[in-house]
Amino acid sequence: MKQLKVFRSLVKDSFDVVTHGTVKYHIWMGFLTFMMLVGMYCYSIQLNEGLSVTGMTDRVSWGLYISNFTFLVGVAAAAVMLVMPTYVLHDVDFKQAVLIGEGLAVAALIMCLAFVIADMGGPSVLWHMIPGLGVFNFPNSMLTWDVIVLNGYLFLNITIPFYILFRHYQGKEAKSKVYVPGAILSVFWAVGIHLVTAFLYQGLQARPFWNNALLGPRFLASAFAAGPALIILVLAIIRNFTAFKIEDKTLKKIAMVVTVAAQINLIMLISELFKEFYAPTHHSESAYYLFFGLHGKDALLPWIWTAIPLNVLATVLLTFHKLRNNPKILYFSCFILFVAIWIEKGFGLIVPGFIPGPYGKIAEYTPTGVEIGVTLGIWALGAFVFTVLAKTAIGIELGELRFKNNKN
Amino acid sequence: MSRSNKKWFSLNLSRKQNDDSGTCGCGKTSGGCGSHSNDAEMSEEEFYHAAVNASIGDEREKDGFDQVFDVKMDRRTAFRKLAASLLIGAGAVNTSCSMLSSDESKEKAQIDWEEQFKGNYKLMTDDEKKNTVDRLVRSYQLRTGKTISMSSKNAEEDVLFGYAFNISKCQGYMDCVSACVKENNQDRNSQMQYIRIHEMKDGEGLKFDEADDNYYHEVPAEGHFYLGTQCFHCDNPPCVEVCPVQATWREDDGLVVVDYDWCVGCRYCMAACPYDGRRFNWSKPEVPEEEVNHNQHYLGNRMRKKGVMEKCTFCVQRSREGKNPACVEACPTGARIFGNLLDPNSTIRWVLENKKVFRLKEDLGTEPKFWYFMD
Numbered sequence: 001m002k003q004l005k006v007f008r009s010l011v012k013d014s015f016d017v018v019t020h021g022t023v024k025y026h027i028w029m030g031f032l033t034f035m036m037l038v039g040m041y042c043y044s045i046q047l048n049e050g051l052s053v054t055g056m057t058d059r060v061s062w063g064l065y066i067s068n069f070t071f072l073v074g075v076a077a078a079a080v081m082l083v084m085p086t087y088v089l090h091d092v093d094f095k096q097a098v099l100i101g102e103g104l105a106v107a108a109l110i111m112c113l114a115f116v117i118a119d120m121g122g123p124s125v126l127w128h129m130i131p132g133l134g135v136f137n138f139p140n141s142m143l144t145w146d147v148i149v150l151n152g153y154l155f156l157n158i159t160i161p162f163y164i165l166f167r168h169y170q171g172k173e174a175k176s177k178v179y180v181p182g183a184i185l186s187v188f189w190a191v192g193i194h195l196v197t198a199f200l201y202q203g204l205q206a207r208p209f210w211n212n213a214l215l216g217p218r219f220l221a222s223a224f225a226a227g228p229a230l231i232i233l234v235l236a237i238i239r240n241f242t243a244f245k246i247e248d249k250t251l252k253k254i255a256m257v258v259t260v261a262a263q264i265n266l267i268m269l270i271s272e273l274f275k276e277f278y279a280p281t282h283h284s285e286s287a288y289y290l291f292f293g294l295h296g297k298d299a300l301l302p303w304i305w306t307a308i309p310l311n312v313l314a315t316v317l318l319t320f321h322k323l324r325n326n327p328k329i330l331y332f333s334c335f336i337l338f339v340a341i342w343i344e345k346g347f348g349l350i351v352p353g354f355i356p357g358p359y360g361k362i363a364e365y366t367p368t369g370v371e372i373g374v375t376l377g378i379w380a381l382g383a384f385v386f387t388v389l390a391k392t393a394i395g396i397e398l399g400e401l402r403f404k405n406n407k408n
Numbered sequence: 409m410s411r412s413n414k415k416w417f418s419l420n421l422s423r424k425q426n427d428d429s430g431t432c433g434c435g436k437t438s439g440g441c442g443s444h445s446n447d448a449e450m451s452e453e454e455f456y457h458a459a460v461n462a463s464i465g466d467e468r469e470k471d472g473f474d475q476v477f478d479v480k481m482d483r484r485t486a487f488r489k490l491a492a493s494l495l496i497g498a499g500a501v502n503t504s505c506s507m508l509s510s511d512e513s514k515e516k517a518q519i520d521w522e523e524q525f526k527g528n529y530k531l532m533t534d535d536e537k538k539n540t541v542d543r544l545v546r547s548y549q550l551r552t553g554k555t556i557s558m559s560s561k562n563a564e565e566d567v568l569f570g571y572a573f574n575i576s577k578c579q580g581y582m583d584c585v586s587a588c589v590k591e592n593n594q595d596r597n598s599q600m601q602y603i604r605i606h607e608m609k610d611g612e613g614l615k616f617d618e619a620d621d622n623y624y625h626e627v628p629a630e631g632h633f634y635l636g637t638q639c640f641h642c643d644n645p646p647c648v649e650v651c652p653v654q655a656t657w658r659e660d661d662g663l664v665v666v667d668y669d670w671c672v673g674c675r676y677c678m679a680a681c682p683y684d685g686r687r688f689n690w691s692k693p694e695v696p697e698e699e700v701n702h703n704q705h706y707l708g709n710r711m712r713k714k715g716v717m718e719k720c721t722f723c724v725q726r727s728r729e730g731k732n733p734a735c736v737e738a739c740p741t742g743a744r745i746f747g748n749l750l751d752p753n754s755t756i757r758w759v760l761e762n763k764k765v766f767r768l769k770e771d772l773g774t775e776p777k778f779w780y781f782m783d
Contacts, residue, residue: 050714051673052598052690061678061688121673121688121715128528128653128672135528135654135670143652143676205772206646206682285617358684359606359637360617 006403010169013401014392021391024241032384039377042370043118051121054371059363060354062119064371067346068378069115071226072108073150073197074219074345078227079105079157080190081257087176087183093250099393100238101231102161107386109154114378142200149193156186165396170403194219207353208283212275218268219345224261226341228254229334234386236331244394248327255330259318262337266315269308289362290352297355299364304348310340512550519547529667529706530657534562540669541706548711556702558710561728563661569722569777570662570749572759573636576783577743580605580627580634587738591723592709593701595693602687602720603638603735636744637768638735639664639685639720640776647677647686656717662749662777663724665707666717673715682769683776686719722746749777 021029046053056063082101085091117123128134129147138144160182167174198219201210232254239246276287290300314337323329356362367375395401526540537560545558585603594600606619610631619635628634641664648656648664655670656677678686692714704710705725712718723733727746731737736744747756759765763781770776 050689050691054690056690058600058678058687058690061675116674119674121675121717122671122713124524125670125672128655128670135531137652137654140649141652141676143650143674147652200676201679204646204650204680205774206680353679356617358682359604359619359621361621361684 006166006170009403010166010401013403014388014395017395017401018388018391029384029387032380032387035380036377036384039374039380042373042377045370046118046374047123053368055365055367057363057365059357059361060351060365062350062354063365064346064367064375065115065119067350068375069112069119070197070201070350071342071346072112072115072382073193074223074341075227075230076105076108076112076153076157077190077194077220077223078231080187081224081228082231082254083183083190084187085253087180088187091253093247093253096244096246096397097231097235097250097254099161099164099397100235100390102157103386103389103393104227104231104234105157106154106389107382109150109157110385111378111382112150113154114381115375118374118378142196142203145196146193146200149189149196153186153189153193156182156189160186161393165393169396169401191220194223201349201353206358207286209286209353210349212272214268214272218265218272221261221265221268222341222345225258225265226338226345228258228261229338229341232258232334233331233338234390236327238390238394242394243398251327251330252325255318255324255334258334258337259315259324262311262315262318265341266311269311285356285360286352289355290348294356294362297362297364299366300347300351303343307340307343307348310336311344314340516547516550519543519550523547523669526669528654528670530654530670534560537562537706544706544710552697554697554700554702556700556704556710558704558706559725559728560706563659563663564728566748566750567661568749569641569727570747570756570760570779571641571722571777572745572756572763572765572779572781574741574743574745574783575633575635575780577741578605578634578636578739579741579743580607580623580629580632581740582627583738583740584636584735584744587734588720590699591701591726591734592721593693593695593704593711594687594718595689595691595712596696596699597694598690600687600689600693600718602685603636604684605634605636607632607634635780637683637685638778639681640683640768640774640778641720641722642683643775643777644773646680646682646772646774650676650680652676659707661728663707663721663727664719665721665724666719667707668710668712668716668718671716673717675717677717682772682774686717689714689716689718 054063054065079101082094082098086094086098117126120126129136129144131138136144136147138148160179163179164174195216198216201207202212202215205211232251235246235251235254238244273287273291276284280288285294288294289297290304292298293301314333317323317329317333318337324333351365355364392401523540523543527536529537529540532540541558541560545556548554548556582605585601585605588594588602589596589600592602594602604621606616606621607623607627607629608615608619610633612618614635623629641658641662643658643662645658645664648658651657652674653670653672655672656664656666658664673688675688678688689712693712695711700711701709703725705721705728708721708724723731723735726733732746736746745755745759747754749756749760751757759781760779765779765781767776767779
């Protein structure tokens with residue numbers, strides 16, 4: 001009963017905190033709300049008319065939604081790179097960052113689920129997928145594995161920080177006995193969510209561009225580059241706008257993680273390119289389409305030729321200690337790395353899987369305005385959720401938010 | 409596909425065999441289950457029936473959520489589950505119980521409610537299949553005033569359908585394509601077609617990437633040959649494996665079918681199909697009323713909804729009645745051969761035994777039941 005009261009008070013206090021702030025903060029939240037409303041309007045059009053309002057067709061049946069979903073699973077998985085050092089290796093330098101990382105994972109997972117639902121043709125019968133109520137094709141369908149791992153990871157990433165913050169809110173120390181087992185589980189789980197998502201594509205013999213053993217490992221490498229890169233940027237913003245203290249040491253250590261992951265990612269990219277282009281087979285056609293265009297169809301060229309140079313540049317910049325230790329260059333590299341991997345793992349991965357089609361037909365895909373609107377709306381939703389979570393967490397960690405044990 | 413001859417391991421999650429006839433919530437058909445006491449307090453079974461009465465009236469057949477709900481559970485679980493679905497359906501129930509609305513709209517609402525929460529066709533008993541078909545026929549009648557006939561005929565014993573395509577004979581007339589569209593009530597707006605005819609150059613072999621599958625000129629074009637593709641009804645279909653809700657499966661006579669009402673529209677099967685055999689309803693499919701084929705099958709050419717997958721079913725509404733699919737019947741050159749692979753006297757068996765046949769992408773291990781051959 002007491003816990004319930006504390007919880008009620010926490011929700012109330014947190015509501016107070018997130019509804020008060022500087023003008024800049026209100027502009028930011030107002031902007032996000034506006035974008036979400038735009039997204040909802042676009043989604044209502046899609047619900048009404050069907051998925052025909054998107055750029056997807058029978059030839060390219062997954063597009064922007066699934067691209068973003070795939071990328072965001074990686075962002076969510078990246079929280080493990082902060083969780084593991086903090087809870088498992090007891091590296092105190094990460095302690096401040098880890099709650100932010102987990103908040104980011106929650107926001108990313110909510111966006112993932114939103115993207116999947118936005119992509120569904122029949123959201124009204126989604127209960128068919130609920131284990132126990134519907135028919136859950138486990139373990140045959142990788143999609144059911146994905147449902148399990150994503151929701152499980154979401155649960156872990158909500159409960160662990162919630163427990164810690166809930167204790168701190170009451171001015172008590174969080175018992176490591178309680179949360180460390182969950183944290184260790186979440187380390188394996190993070191690898192799991194991204195491998196399973198890769199297997200979703202990797203397991204399709206129909207799509208040679210995906211059906212390749214490197215896809216899973218490369219997913220992990222790119223995720224551990226893009227995710228922590230985003231965390232660095234977010235921490236830099238938080239450090240700038242709040243009293244929350246994040247040491248340079250922490251950023252440097254995360255930057256090291258980003259660097260190593262980006263390097264491994266680049267090695268894998270070279271290995272993939274070598275395989276596709278040194279001895280091209282019939283199965284290399286998707287790669288040809290992606291990098292050089294096929295039969296005059298080249299819609300993805302601008303994208304991929306933006307992504308590759310950005311990726312290489314960022315990796316080179318990060319590799320040199322001197323450059324990496326300069327915050328301005330670090331933030332810049334992280335930003336371009338994030339964009340590069342978003343393109344590579346989103347558009348650059350999902351769309352060419354369908355082009356050329358099973359019989360060599362090349363039908364190109366361009367997202368429509370409605371699709372982009374829904375996508376922006378979901379990104380705004382993620383940013384909104386993250387801002388709310390982060391603001392509460394920071395309030396508690398700074399000691400501004402405390403449970404007052406009086407009767408009023 | 410029946411559970412007994414599955415080639416792979418599956419967990420038996422929520423795929424309860426419905427072999428019962430009892431209506432008791434405990435699953436027993438006779439004897440006491442301990443919940444038939446005459447206490448003043450509602451027993452779990454009474455509660456269950458009261459709740460079912462409140463929601464779906466006289467509909468007592470084990471169907472829909474009953475496939476899952478009609479199992480032994482304690483009152484708390486039952487209450488939780490029922491509360492959840494009652495909440496969702498409150499609106500629908502309200503409409504169907506309203507004193508103000510007419511009987512017809514009440515019936516419509518009742519049907520909609522039952523259809524929304526019915527189970528997976530694959531797991532239904534024959535009675536349940538008949539019930540849903542009756543509901544769909546009645547619903548169509550209420551909406552359009554026209555009567556359709558819809559079958560829920562199951563696969564027959566000792567039948568395995570197969571198809572052969574004579575590349576030498578096909579001239580690319582595409583009569584099969586139009587017959588298919590007409591027979592199967594495909595969406596006219598998006599010009600959905602199950603069959604694609606690929607026009608290839610003579611002397612270059614099967615070069616699909618250079619073939620034209622969307623030609624608008626006089627056929628047969630000089631120096632070209634024609635090859636048709638559609639769903640190959642694989643014996644080891646990748647599309648079936650990947651479906652998260654088992655909305656698509658291989659029937660015992662080898663047909664790979666879709667339950668349009670169970671499909672959630674994730675399009676994973678489309679990504680998994682190596683043969684471009686699946687089509688998606690990107691918007692609400694429309695067929696002019698006078699062109700609708702009224703001879704339908706639940707798994708075949710009945711009207712689809714927006715946002716679900718569909719595909720060639722070898723015209724299940726025809727083939728299970730012993731007729732040829734519409735494409736075979738329409739082909740003016742006799743390039744298409746269809747029949748029962750298990751019947752040693754069938755034409756398809758003759759073709760397989762006497763012609764040099766091949767299949768597409770055999771290296772993928774999908775085992776299509778669709779062969780090509782030449783004279």
